[in-house]
Amino acid sequence: MRAPPLHVRIGADIEAQIMSGAWKPGHRIPAEHELMAQYDCARMTVSKALSRLATSGLIERRRRAGSFVAAPPLHHAALSIPDIRADIEAHGRGYRLDLLARSERTASAADRAALQIKAGKVLALRCLHFADDAPYALEERLINLGVVPEAAAVDFSAEPPGSWLLGHVPWTEAEHSIAAIGADADTAAALKLERGAACLRLERWTWYDAGAAAAPERITWVRQTFPGNAFILSAHFSARGA
Amino acid sequence: MRAPPLHVRIGADIEAQIMSGAWKPGHRIPAEHELMAQYDCARMTVSKALSRLATSGLIERRRRAGSFVAAPPLHHAALSIPDIRADIEAHGRGYRLDLLARSERTASAADRAALQIKAGKVLALRCLHFADDAPYALEERLINLGVVPEAAAVDFSAEPPGSWLLGHVPWTEAEHSIAAIGADADTAAALKLERGAACLRLERWTWYDAGAAAAPERITWVRQTFPGNAFILSAHFSARGA
């Protein structure tokens, strides 16, 4: 077993103190020059270890004051939002897409609200994802043609719109909401469920924010509805920075 | 406006190239010595910028080969898992807890499966969270008394078990799953819903992993069921490392 780099070891030692509960939130961590003496190394090395812990949120650093154990980690989980086709194929099942509706139109009031635009053209899609010929998810999507004009020329009856967008359009921010709903008549018919059956509904807004230079632009809005019994989102959280 | 540090500026410049689409995935980023010449600075400064981009997943670095724009960002979102009491109170509503059942027992087969233990004692709780006297969530919880013996002495009819645990037990890992279910008779009665009403079900396993030194220990398992219409999980993702 090969020795890990020194700055990793220093970071791990401090992390162990915190995780074991020996150093509680607010506890002052030895100053850089003390750790420097303790590990007999340069300040840059100690600094690297502490900076990493600071960016991972485990400690907080203040000039002149020192470094302190941060407040207990918030309950933030890394949630994997699936690429539906990839997910289905990863389970060894056959994927099929059925494009139910496609309309290119001037944005309606509802479209404008979803994409947060004042005016413009949108591409509205409605499609059904199948896994081994069983309905897997109903997808309703709006694409802002003002930002992604080339989407108008794509044949979405073959490629899932989500996969196409991910591969072709850079984006920086996404907002999700997850809720449980009872299937309405429409949804129930599409997914071959009984009316009122529990479904997981995932909504996502994706946009591109170039920074202060330009206003953020909404790229797409999507609402995916999964039968509740067939779909589970999972998330993992580690208190360690990694 | 004060000038940002040089390593931040270098990182931002590279990020801008990637985000604008000018440098596509796989594109080779100028080597450290080239950036060094371009910005007229030391290699450490360039290295700091590139390391940060690498840990945030935007670029990939390989010895001898160089640094490359990484594959498009994965769809990972930071999901906020709520502290129920804090959430309710933050909305200005009154919180109340009703402890429906409490039993301290030797772990049953189901308990052992949920906590991944071979044997031992557990504390099983079942409680109902109220917001302004309306049922908000049904919680079923198991606490591993082998790891948290002091939980046996806590009065959970006043303090929500989740809040108590968060404040008293260090943990490192949590795994969540989210699903939509139709309320069974039991759940429907507790939450005052109709049978079959759509509910969001959140399950969470929390454990402590001290590293290679010891086997990970499961601390608690919890299953929270929320009326679908009253509860929405939200998540935000930024492609930037921050």
Place this chain on the structure above:
DNA sequence: GCGGTTTATTTGTCTATACATAATAGCGCA
């Protein structure tokens, strides 16, 4: 005691250099 000024401490950034490590590319030899 109170408010403002100075001082000392600690972190933040950066330089310049050195050696280690990984991995590719090319060369020589069978």
Place this chain on the structure above:
DNA sequence: TGCGCTATTATGTATAGACAAATAAACCGC
């Protein structure tokens, strides 16, 4: 041609020192 060795190159880690910036603490005049 194909295999193995070597040289090259880019990154990874670390040193030692310097100055800048923030700010808590001490000080001082009133």
